[in-house]
Amino acid sequence: MEGLPGVLANSVGGNCGSLGNLASGLLRRDNMFSGKKVIVLGGAKSGISAAQVLVKLGAEVTLTDIIPLHKMPEPDRSALQQMNIRLVTGSHPVTLLKDADLIVKNPGISPEIDFLQSAKEFGVPWISELELAWLVTSAEVVAITGTNGKTTTTALTGEILACASRPVAVGGNIGIPLTGISFGKGPEWLLVVETSSFQLQDCYQLHPRVAIFTNLTPDHLNRHKSMENYLAAKMRLIQNQDSEDYAVINLDDPILARQSFGRGQRIGFSLQPGEADCYTEDGWFCWRGARVAPTSDLALPGEHNLQNALAAIAAAMVLKLQPEEISRGLRGFAGVEHRLEFAGD
Incomplete structure (x- = not known):
């Protein structure tokens, strides 16, 4: 988004400067x-x-x-x-x-x-529990945000990634506290996290390897005051990404489709081919011209769940999973009971 740094600075007000003064001393991973x-x-x-x-x-x-x-x-x-x-x-x-x-x-x-x-x-200064969870782990982070679909996408991403060889922990903005699953985890771990605008609003150093944006529609405007502030809070998810990181975005969402996404590599998903990296075509989930898994592997109905699956598959592909691992994860996913997150290892 053009002008994003200024919008982010304005959204946090005086807390940003205080935290910046503290960053050189307190917020380091060595005895911080x-x-x-x-x-x-x-x-x-x-x-x-x-x-x-x-x-x-x-x-x-x-x-x-x-x-x-x-x-x-x-x-x-x-x-x-x-x-x-x-x-x-x-x-x-x-x-x-x-x-x-x-x-x-x-x-x-x-x-x-x-x-x-x-x-x-x-x-x-103050930070959110999400920021604390990031500061106390060395795990590689996959973080999901959006207005709708976060919980299902988080759980499905965890299910798919768990089919590879790395240990995976999954959590969200309700249910199991993130600090409880992130603390002490080393770099061999993958941490899959659902994030809300309320959590992201108070994050400064959070740096996910993969950031997923499911969709954006006006929400929580009583708290954020404007759509610009709500969007700015969500965009904190990618503020520290660099060229080795990935921003996975829903190209079918008109707000997301017209945003720029910082320094990370932009990975688009869509129900249609076109410009998307990950898409559906002729009954298949596809990645850059290659078939990955049949859409029938996903038991959940509805186009919105196809989009959730595309987001999870895109994350899995940039993390080098194999199509058979992705297919196994899709087949094993039965949905999220009562929309609560789970933790696995």
Whole structure:
């Protein structure tokens, strides 16, 4: 997208500068959190997982949640207290910011709340749990975003990639917290991740090897205020890609089809041949003129699921999977029960 860097900078406001000042010291993979004072803003599964991982990395962690302590589930409370994680509940006191180094924010919390506005004044930057998950892993990342189809595409991509020789872990913006599956995984792993605009809005160093865009239509505009801001949040997925990375995009989507995608290699998919790298033709999923697998291998009905499959196949092809592995993954995929992600290894 023309002018993308400026749009991205505007979308994050003052937090961008604060994080930039911190990047040279805190956000490195070598002992990046050891001795740092980190606030986890928001509990639930993702916050608890983030707090536990941060403690394992040597951080001094405070978890703050708006709900009262007595309403926090006992198992969660006990798990946090056993790891010496400080709990502050019922409110988010501004006093927590006085000596904080970083905030890890639940994606459901608006950046407009008073606590985060005060964080800007104190010079304390914040990131999302998705960014933390990236910082604590060495796995190669395949990340999926879009307005619709993310969950199915994420699960199907994981199913297909698991048919090759590399270990695969799969997660999303609901269900199993990403930090729980990413932490400690080495470069031999593939991490397949569903990402939302709320998560991406607070990412700065996330660098997926493969970024998949399923489609884009106006959504969450009550949070993002405009379609431009929503698009800018989504485009954070590719802001750190380089010429060795891939942006897999749906050419049947009019918004995506007219965007540019940074420095990564653009890989298009479509229900029709034409300019697409990956497409359907005469009952086959095809890749650059070659048949990969019959569309009958996919049990899920509907053109939207054909598009989801094309996105997953395109990712598999750039990651050097063989057609027989892709076919096996398609045949083994039965859909996503209740739209929840899974984790595998």
